[in-house]
Amino acid sequence: MATYHALAITLRCRRLGEADRILALYSRERGPIDAVVKGVGKPKSKLTPVTQLFSCNRLLLAEGRSLDVVAQVQVVDAYYPLRTDVLKFAHCCYLVELVAKSTEPGQASPELFDLLRATLHEQTSASRPELLVRAFESRVLALLGYAPATDACGTCGRELVGETLGYLPSAGQFYCGTCVASTPGATKLCRGTLQTLRSLARMPLDRVSRLALGSQIAAELRRVLRAHIAYHIGARFRSLDFLHQLQQNTIGMAPGA
Ligand SMILES: [Zn+2]
Structure with a gap:
């Protein structure tokens, strides 16, 4: 069975019988990985940290037919406070x-x-x-x-000027203070919101x-x-x-x- 290393964050974990878990991981090297981790319901399993949501671990995995199998776990960041608040x-x-x-x-x-x-x-x-x-x-x-294009109006194409602007969900676009009045369904927003969106x-x-x-x-x-x-x-x-x-x-x- 081919093996590989991955640095991965645990996105989801669900039970598979008493001792096994199915994981959805997001890895730096391969993107999403679905994997099974065996025996974590038993005391003293060294694989248990990977079952903690949000934890970041360096893993050794073995390629399987449908699910890969977690073989080794080295904790990089447990992010414990994210599970207690x-x-x-x-x-x-x-x-x-x-x-x-x-x-x-x-x-x-x-x-x-x-x-x-x-x-x-x-x-x-x-x-x-x-x-x-x-x-x-x-x-x-x-x-x-x-x-989202935060530099130009979805109708006139000019700069997004005006104190009250608009955003139309069905078009995914912003509208300037002049064009927003003729854009039915646009959500109104203040200039500060657009500026914050740019800086965020x-x-x-x-x-x-x-x-x-x-x-x-x-x-x-x-x-x-x-x-x-x-x-x-x-x-x-x-x-x-x-x-x-x-x-x-x-x-x-x-x-x-
Ligand atoms: Zn416009």
Whole structure:
């Protein structure tokens, strides 16, 4: 059986009988990998760390017919705090679901892997996990070639000037202050939201969660990025249902992903 090494983040883990687990991994070298890990239900298994969601591990895998088999695990980053804080856990579930839904087996993207790893790392100490999610969304879209065009109006092609701009989910485009009035169905947004969207895509990740954003801009950013992702990748994310439930059940919790 051929073997290979991979640096991989665990996106999903489900039970297979008593002791085995099926994993969805995202690796730096090969992109998505579906693998089975055996015997982790038993005490003292050295393979158990790979079953922890979001953990980053250096793995030795054996190629199988349908699923590869995890043979060795060396922990690189456990990201333990992401599994002990329910709000961070919920946001990170969305990050990994977004990666799972936007990638295909056999297509590696070291840039996307590095982005996911860096974002998970920042989430361990982030005070506002939702802002890191926004930055992640905008960068994933850019890596996939779906970045929203934030420099020109979808109708007149000129610079996006005006205090109130528009975004049309069905076209995935922004509209200037003049053209937005003649664009039915466009979501209105303020100029600051567009400026924040531009800077979120570029600024160092360790500065993102320290941004001081008003609630209007935060809500508009969430709406625009969600609509753009729905347009290009898909609208259904189970992790978002979980996050919304969490926010409805928790009084005073900050608005999230
Ligand atoms: Zn225009």
